[in-house]
Amino acid sequence: SVPFMLQDVKVFSEDGTSKVVEILADMTARDLCQLLVYKSHCVDDNSWTLVEHHPHLGLERCLEDHELIVQVESTMGSESKFLFRKNYAKYEFFKNPMNFFPEQMVAWCQQTNGSIPQSQILQNFLNSSSCPEIQGFLHVKEMGRKSWKKLYVCLRRSGLYCSTKGTSKEPRHLQLLADLEDSNIFSLIAGKKLYSAPAEYGFCIKPNRVRNETKELRLLCAEDEQSRTCWMTAFRLLKYGMLLYQNYRIPQQRKAMLPHFSTPVRSVSENSLVAMDFSGQIGRVIENPAGAQSAALEEGHAWRKRSTRMNILGSQSPLHPSTLSTVIHRTQHWFHGRISREESHRIIKQQGLVDGLFLLRDSQSNPKAFVLTLCHHQKIKHFQILPCEDDGQIFFSLDDGNTKFSDLIQLVEFYQLNKGVLPCKLKHHCIRVAL
Template sequence: MMEVAGPWTEVFDGSDRKEASEDGAQTLLSGSSLTLASSARRSQPILITSNRVKSVDSLSSSIPPIPNPFPELCSPSKSPVLISSLPPPSSDKHLVKVFGEDNQSRSVWVCVRATARDVCHMLVQTAHCSDQENWALLEVHPTIGLERCLEDHEVVLDVQATWSLKGDTRLVFRKNYAKYEFFRKPVLFFPETMISDSADVGKGMTSSQLIQNLLRSGTCPEIQGFLHVKEPNRKTWKKVYFFLRRSGLYCSTKGSSKEPRHLQYVAELEDLNVYTVVNSRKLYGAPADFTFCIKPSKNPVRVQDLKILCAENEQTRTCWTSAFRLFKHGKQLQCNYQLSKSAPHSLEGTNLTDGKSKSEASLVAMDFSGKAGGRVIQSPMEAQNAEREEGRAWRRREALRCSLPNLNSGARPSSIHKTQPWFHGGVSRKEAQRLIEKQGLVDGMFLIRDSQQHAQCFVLSLCYQLKTKHYLVIPCEDGGRKYFTMDDGLTLFIDLLQLVEFHQINRGILPVCLKHPCVCVAL
């Protein structure tokens, strides 16, 4: 029991109640208050009236406001973090997640009809890349080893709509110099031995002229040749003769016979996507590393739906995959190529320009030794001699500069190559080839790595004619100084940076000048 010292009044909300005291019973009918003489059986709830609320409001309004010490963190208009995390006001925007080559991802808001080219340009601006072209958005399936470069006109959200929700498919942002390389060097991509000798080939026309005419018209010559095909639901591979035509992909049931009764229809090109297969020997037991596959473009990726094919070499695989793209997209690919050539090669709002964007055909050899000024060297032999003489003069200047007594050896340390984007440390020979293949097998693509077989040596890996060649860079000493050489000491370089800069303008012993460094992009 609880004792009450004096009279106590309890307010009820219009209820009828009866209470009895210790001395006697007292009846209350429709009362709104109760007076207890000495005690109460239990405490009753107290209704907080609106008068108290108003008093609290008046109390809070009387307190002076406290100023916000960090207004920039609470203002969406001034906070880039909050802006990037909030969806755009337009309802037709969708969030797309894109991965870089360092496996880090970035999310961007894109519209419904945004193409792969649009997304690449957005990422170029975000990552502050040096140029706007030669970038690609790849569709990657890591578990089954499939990769495909999206065409510039493909709608990204339409591609994502075909993915399985339980899969690990992702979009990867990467350099790709070989998207339209077959337009620049068609004979290299379509060897004469693989062009079909069907009746529609123009008479009196060379293979090079035929390819040029077909590419200009937005089509491709018919391709034929042997490919290894993985038999369905089995681990074995079978060598089959295939034909790729505008009407579809066919295989011959009897050797290389083209007779209609021996041709078997395999697939229609309009509904197919062609993928490069990574690590095909381990995943599928392929007889070679030059594997690709085709699958229906509108269906989720399932291993049982894949038609896995394997070529004998990289040139053969590139020929087949390029022909698939040309037959499927036709004139659209040529439009994409022309659009990429006409696009500016500098970032918007900056003065950065791509010094390598000009075609080599627009550069001419000049002779400035005469008194009348410069003249264009017409003779190829004379131009080659001028290049060789310029290289000798450059070496003499560098040798003189390095022999000066006041040369500050610490101004350019020998480890300066470690800060360059073309240096990839201790990657293996196979991984170096894989890195160059990822960014496009174009002439002049290169990287430098540590040699795994020779201590204190380096290796220059260079792409030429769809093949990766490796050149050993050996350290040597001359006059008490350390140099690097690739031609047994004929040409000496004080560091790898000087070696790269020299071979970007002079071929030397290389088959082609260094043009495109193989770099890994981080978003």
């Protein structure tokens, strides 16, 4: 094939809008993401990803950054499509390997009674001459049948095996379930509904040649989110090894090479956020959260006094300030409007179960309230934000009025700096971009 042959690729966003992009035959998933970031004017923080989505099979996976779009598309059926989506968890295992590989699932931790430090797990995966192994019980769907069996399974470089005799890993008791070559690992969407999976933590090893037939899919189901993530991460590491590490390092190296003033003003890194006090004539940086909290409250009062004064003087603004503060959040990417609790779970899971991933939405039970949906330790938690009145003004609070904010933007900015009553600070917001 000639590398400069152009080809059209259609990419969908979460809201159903799509864009047709002309690409070269050697374009990678990362290249296409950067092109879409540029075309849709969103901030490039290297967490955008392309998703290979098979609605009829109930499968999806994030493409690795180095994969060639044209090659992947050639393995997709007519109903399948590419989605453009955030995934903050793409390389999280390089930052926090301890959270991804529970000791009881890593074979050599068991053999050495944990004498090998867990930090060495990643080196073992990346070193092609070592033989890492993940083990544990999984529900395995029998090929071509509806029934599932609970089996003891181990994942090695040579493939995924199940034991025909309890937890024995003797060669004569091991049976090959799936090959890692020429196949990819997918999350199961609606596994209970489509495949009668025993839990919602299903995943699947799909041979690349399979387009629409379900009978050749190797369907598996874990007991919880952490073990599903462990199996899927181990599969990616065994299949791609050092390539994954290079994918993870490239944007960081690129960032280090760029002069700091060339980065877009809009992408604010968490480290550059410091609490500022603007209540006096000169701003000051506040180091401790308690100081930040009182400063935020002082600043809130000062700001409110100014807005009331403006009001008395006869503000030219078409919107009354108190009206504005109750709707201003609708302009923010982190506000997702009238979505259900289930939908908020789905969005957070899709964009990566990392600490501090959040969104705000309208409350379903109280029409005047809002809900902060936040991920912490791979669990999703909900905090109700209630309006409260003080001195004829409406404020918002998620800690029973101890810390009050005149609008939701102030509230979000405060909890990005201070965790307050939350289990962790707000770090990444869920975002949907129209293409």
